[in-house]
Amino acid sequence: MDGGSTLTRRSLLGAAAAGVLVSGCSSSPAAKPGPPRPPDPETLLLRSLIADKERTVDLYRRAALSQPRSATALQPFAQRHLAHLAAMRRMLPQGAEASALAPSASAATSATAAPSPSPSASTGVSLAELRGAERRAAAARPGQMAGASPALSQLLASVGACEAVHVIALGRLR
Numbered sequence: 001m002d003g004g005s006t007l008t009r010r011s012l013l014g015a016a017a018a019g020v021l022v023s024g025c026s027s028s029p030a031a032k033p034g035p036p037r038p039p040d041p042e043t044l045l046l047r048s049l050i051a052d053k054e055r056t057v058d059l060y061r062r063a064a065l066s067q068p069r070s071a072t073a074l075q076p077f078a079q080r081h082l083a084h085l086a087a088m089r090r091m092l093p094q095g096a097e098a099s100a101l102a103p104s105a106s107a108a109t110s111a112t113a114a115p116s117p118s119p120s121a122s123t124g125v126s127l128a129e130l131r132g133a134e135r136r137a138a139a140a141r142p143g144q145m146a147g148a149s150p151a152l153s154q155l156l157a158s159v160g161a162c163e164a165v166h167v168i169a170l171g172r173l174r
Contacts, residue, residue: 015120043096046088053085059125059133066124077166084159131170140161
């Protein structure tokens with residue numbers, strides 16, 4: 001072998017080793033996902049508010065079933081709660097789940113308008129229980145507004161005012 005233009009085994013092995021080293025340094029390992037981000041506090045609050053409001057709508061539905069004479073009078077109260085529920089759901093970020101406790105607002109509206117017997121309807125709800133639920137909900141609103149955005153705080157203030165008026169109006173029903 002002449003020392004000119006021919007490749008030696010050593011130079012070939014050296015080039016291959018250098019290629020392996022360079023390729024090993026340049027390739028990045030698979031990116032490991034970081035720890036999951038904590039849920040947004042406002043989204044958590046909205047989910048909680050929605051679940052509570054769904055329970056309130058269910059209370060009114062059960063009260064209407066257990067007190068047929070009051071069902072017509074209770075319907076406007078339930079409709080206002082359904083409006084609150086719809087407003088809260090609209091505030092959820094896209095892709096965030098609301099709650100699976102109750103049907104959609106339109107389905108709940110029809111259930112309120114024409115109640116049908118269900119397993120949860122076996123437990124009657126009195127006007128006093130509705131007043132207590134409204135009172136507790138209204139009392140909780142200022143604390144919920146403390147860490148909320150201005151838009152959500154405004155909604156909560158309106159909802160709380162409505163709930164406080166419900167307490168008084170339910171006291172007038174017989």
